[in-house]
Amino acid sequence: MKLYNLLSEKKSAILNRWYDAVLDTYPSDTSGFLKGQKNPFLNPVGSTIFQGIENLFEELLYEKNPHSPPHPPLTQGGQERGKGGMGGLSGERASLFLDNIIRIRAVQEFTPSRSIVFILLLKNAIREELKNELVERQLLEELLFFESKIDDMALLSFDIYMKCREKLYELKVNELRRLTFGRLQKADRIDKQENDLKSNNNEALERKEVNK
Amino acid sequence: MSKTPKADELSKIDYMPPKSGWMDTPVEFKQGFWCYGSKAKSLETVGFPNPRQWSPADEDWKLPENWQEIVLKGFKERLDKYRSFKVFMDICVRCGACADKCHFFIGSGDPKNMPVLRAELLRSVYRGNFTKAGKILGKLAGARELTYPVLKEWWYYFFQCTECRRCSVFCPYGIDTAEITMMARELLNLLGLNTDWISGPAANCYMKGNHLGLEPHAITGNIEYMLDDIESITGIRIKPTFNRKGAEILFVVPSGDLFADPGTYTTMGELMLFHELGLDYTWSTYASEGGNFGFFTSNEMAKRLNSKIYAEAKRLGVKWIIGGECGHMWRVLHQYMDTWNGPADFLEAPKSPITGTVFENAKSTKMVHIAEFTADLIRHGKLKLDPRRNDHLKVTFHDSCNTSRGMGILEEPRYIIKNVCSHFYEMDENTIREKTFCCGSGSGLNASENIELRMRGGLPRANAVKDVVEKYGVNMLANICAIDRAALPPLMDYWVPGVGVTGVHELVANALVMKGEKERTTNLRGEPLPGVVETREERRKREDRRKEVGRRRKREEG
Ligand code: SF4
Ligand code: SF4
Numbered sequence: 001m002k003l004y005n006l007l008s009e010k011k012s013a014i015l016n017r018w019y020d021a022v023l024d025t026y027p028s029d030t031s032g033f034l035k036g037q038k039n040p041f042l043n044p045v046g047s048t049i050f051q052g053i054e055n056l057f058e059e060l061l062y063e064k065n066p067h068s069p070p071h072p073p074l075t076q077g078g079q080e081r082g083k084g085g086m087g088g089l090s091g092e093r094a095s096l097f098l099d100n101i102i103r104i105r106a107v108q109e110f111t112p113s114r115s116i117v118f119i120l121l122l123k124n125a126i127r128e129e130l131k132n133e134l135v136e137r138q139l140l141e142e143l144l145f146f147e148s149k150i151d152d153m154a155l156l157s158f159d160i161y162m163k164c165r166e167k168l169y170e171l172k173v174n175e176l177r178r179l180t181f182g183r184l185q186k187a188d189r190i191d192k193q194e195n196d197l198k199s200n201n202n203e204a205l206e207r208k209e210v211n212k
Numbered sequence: 213m214s215k216t217p218k219a220d221e222l223s224k225i226d227y228m229p230p231k232s233g234w235m236d237t238p239v240e241f242k243q244g245f246w247c248y249g250s251k252a253k254s255l256e257t258v259g260f261p262n263p264r265q266w267s268p269a270d271e272d273w274k275l276p277e278n279w280q281e282i283v284l285k286g287f288k289e290r291l292d293k294y295r296s297f298k299v300f301m302d303i304c305v306r307c308g309a310c311a312d313k314c315h316f317f318i319g320s321g322d323p324k325n326m327p328v329l330r331a332e333l334l335r336s337v338y339r340g341n342f343t344k345a346g347k348i349l350g351k352l353a354g355a356r357e358l359t360y361p362v363l364k365e366w367w368y369y370f371f372q373c374t375e376c377r378r379c380s381v382f383c384p385y386g387i388d389t390a391e392i393t394m395m396a397r398e399l400l401n402l403l404g405l406n407t408d409w410i411s412g413p414a415a416n417c418y419m420k421g422n423h424l425g426l427e428p429h430a431i432t433g434n435i436e437y438m439l440d441d442i443e444s445i446t447g448i449r450i451k452p453t454f455n456r457k458g459a460e461i462l463f464v465v466p467s468g469d470l471f472a473d474p475g476t477y478t479t480m481g482e483l484m485l486f487h488e489l490g491l492d493y494t495w496s497t498y499a500s501e502g503g504n505f506g507f508f509t510s511n512e513m514a515k516r517l518n519s520k521i522y523a524e525a526k527r528l529g530v531k532w533i534i535g536g537e538c539g540h541m542w543r544v545l546h547q548y549m550d551t552w553n554g555p556a557d558f559l560e561a562p563k564s565p566i567t568g569t570v571f572e573n574a575k576s577t578k579m580v581h582i583a584e585f586t587a588d589l590i591r592h593g594k595l596k597l598d599p600r601r602n603d604h605l606k607v608t609f610h611d612s613c614n615t616s617r618g619m620g621i622l623e624e625p626r627y628i629i630k631n632v633c634s635h636f637y638e639m640d641e642n643t644i645r646e647k648t649f650c651c652g653s654g655s656g657l658n659a660s661e662n663i664e665l666r667m668r669g670g671l672p673r674a675n676a677v678k679d680v681v682e683k684y685g686v687n688m689l690a691n692i693c694a695i696d697r698a699a700l701p702p703l704m705d706y707w708v709p710g711v712g713v714t715g716v717h718e719l720v721a722n723a724l725v726m727k728g729e730k731e732r733t734t735n736l737r738g739e740p741l742p743g744v745v746e747t748r749e750e751r752r753k754r755e756d757r758r759k760e761v762g763r764r765r766k767r768e769e770g
Contacts, residue, residue: 026321027321027322027323029234029323029326030317030321030322030323033311033312034321037312039642040675041640041642041643041672041675041676041679042312042318042642042672043312043318044318044319044671044672044675045318045319045321045671048675103706103707104319104668104671106664107244107319107664107665107667107668107671108319108320108321108668109242109245109320109322167705167706168244168663168664168667168706171660171663171667171702171705171706172660172661172663174702175660175663175702176660
């Protein structure tokens with residue numbers, strides 16, 4: 001549990017490193033803004049990322065500790081979610097925290113790997129922040145275990161990323177379907193009208209009502 | 213064999229963005245962030261230059277050989293014609309106050325979405341060609357040549373601006389980047405570089421009077437279906453008139469509200485309100501579009517499309533005009549119509565026949581926003597309202613960019629909502645009224661192929677909705693704009709699922725107690741009113757009916 005104590009102790013330094021690394025995935029003209037603007041309404045990207053990585057970090061720490069108190073209930077959409085503190089990384093809590101960040105990155109101009117790389121950047125942040133301490137064997141072993149949890153999150157991130165993308169396709173298809181359907185119907189009707197007109201005309205010709 | 217990178221290396225590989233300056237970072241067209249190019253046919257219909265088959269993704273945009281000359285000539289003409297344009301090109305001190313105010317920048321993190329940089333795309337060419345310093349010093353003075361990549365960059369980024377004007381609220385010099393975007397789009401238009409989503413509707417509107425190309429029988433047919441629905445909900449058969457000469461008022465709505473939910477519920481609401489008042493008004497199947505996608509191509513085109521409104525008012529001999537719930541429609545009507553196609557001296561200053569109120573603000577244009585009209589009715593106690601019918605709703609209000617920043621309609625819709633609903637909650641003050649965040653799909657950007665762009669552009673708006681959802685359990689996002697009613701449902705679906713979208717007059721009609729109505733059990737959407745328990749049989753009937761109405765409507769709208 002030594003590593004976990006260290007991580008808790010250095011939480012804010014690690015988080016800052018992590019946050020900086022995530023923001024570095026944005027153009028330099030932008031990262032300053034994402035970092036500087038603290039009002040969440042004026043900077044939803046920066047604030048969601050910061051809030052998100054903090055929650056994720058706590059989730060990772062909580063994971064290991066059997067004495068952790070039960071989670072406070074998650075609230076979203078005015079309803080309680082994820083009751084009972086499942087804790088596990090496939091759990092709803094981790095998914096929700098990841099979702100908040102990935103949902104944003106899925107509509108920014110990142111490749112899929114870049115969209116979810118942010119979670120792996122935590123490894124670098126920890127290694128750098130604890131580089132003096134990480135010479136001890138016991139710590140290294142614990143670190144390996146901890147990092148495998150980060151890998152779990154990366155895998156989970158991939159699922160979430162795909163869900164976000166699927167949602168986007170669904171929205172696109174829904175809109176297109178509405179349009180195409182209308183157009184097809186219209187084409188159909190025009191076709192029908194033209195045919196009606198033609199046969200009317202032909203009949204009229206046959207009856208010699210009109211001269212050609 | 214290639215070397216497999218280690219995990220640690222992998223995470224470091226090229227996630228860093230390029231470090232070059234903006235002028236040297238060429239634009240890369242990424243799927244999801246741009247709209248399809250305009251079709252030859254649409255351009256031909258309205259007589260726009262360079263009609264041809266092309267795709268923005270193509271290397272070759274099939275431009276006329278002298279395209280640079282055409283653009284620069286057009287640039288010069290506009291600098292001479294519009295003093296504001298010239299001033300906006302000259303006076304920006306690059307203070308950066310506007311930089312972080314654009315929803316597209318906030319949502320994307322792409323520096324070229326900073327209003328100041330967006331404008332700089334054009335300004336750099338201005339400097340290079342029309343200022344002495346720029347001609348001599350070149351890049352040192354922030355000047356550059358008009359090259360093919362620059363042109364492509366223009367196209368990419370000026371169709372990533374919704375002309376929402378949020379940036380202009382914060383500029384100490386009052387520079388309106390929306391107007392710069394308008395000019396840039398005009399210049400692009402000289403080369404036939406518009407989007408299908410804009411030029412298609414503009415061409416439809418030119419031929420048939422509305423963006424969807426609905427012909428008169430489709431318009432009346434769609435409204436008939438709404439009347440059927442109203443009758444089954446209220447027991448009242450409404451009989452509106454079409455193209456009736458001698459009516460006192462002409463009513464013009466954005467055509468989206470005639471065919472797509474939830475906009476149709478807004479139209480039903482308006483029909484019910486006018487019926488209840490016994491208003492002497494008529495619909496026109498010719499001036500059947502208040503919106504104006506021509507506005508997103510050029511000033512001249514917008515003027516042409518707009519001319520039908522006064523012309524129809526004159527033909528029918530009405531006294532004044534009411535306009536439906538829309539955003540950009542009102543920017544055009546309120547700020548341009550009078551100078552383009554006025555003075556409408558054959559009309560009278562709008563005076564509510566119910567309250568006697570004269571709408572001084574519309575004395576010149578002769579056209580009143582329905583939110584102003586209805587707020588006035590409520591203020592004078594002319595409507596019998598039962599807000600409890602909306603008790604299952606926790607409502608917040610999204611100010612659309614055009615009605616708030618363009619014409620200052622801030623209080624009226626709120627006043628109406630508070631009178632017809634019991635639960636109303638404001639979003640954060642930084643995101644409403646003049647500072648409202650755009651839906652992300654305005655100015656003709658509400659196509660489907662650019663959904664990623666729309667989602668990230670709408671993030672600041674959705675983020676503020678999410679907050680009131682979490683704090684108060686808000687479940688309904690009200691607005692007075694037809695583009696909002698089309699664009700916000702997918703936006704909510706992506707960011708804050710479970711939040712509905714409604715026009716204000718849908719809420720009004722649900723609360724409106726009409727003379728001789730039967731006891732209502734459902735709202736306009738056919739959902740049971742609060743406190744009404746629906747039997748399984750009733751539910752089945754309701755769903756069947758919904759399906760049938762959907763089918764019929766689709767058949768008709770074609
Ligand atoms: S706020 Fe106005 S002056 Fe300052 S950079 Fe923006 S446009 Fe230029
Ligand atoms: S007008 Fe709106 S979309 Fe355009 S640059 Fe300004 S804030 Fe951005």
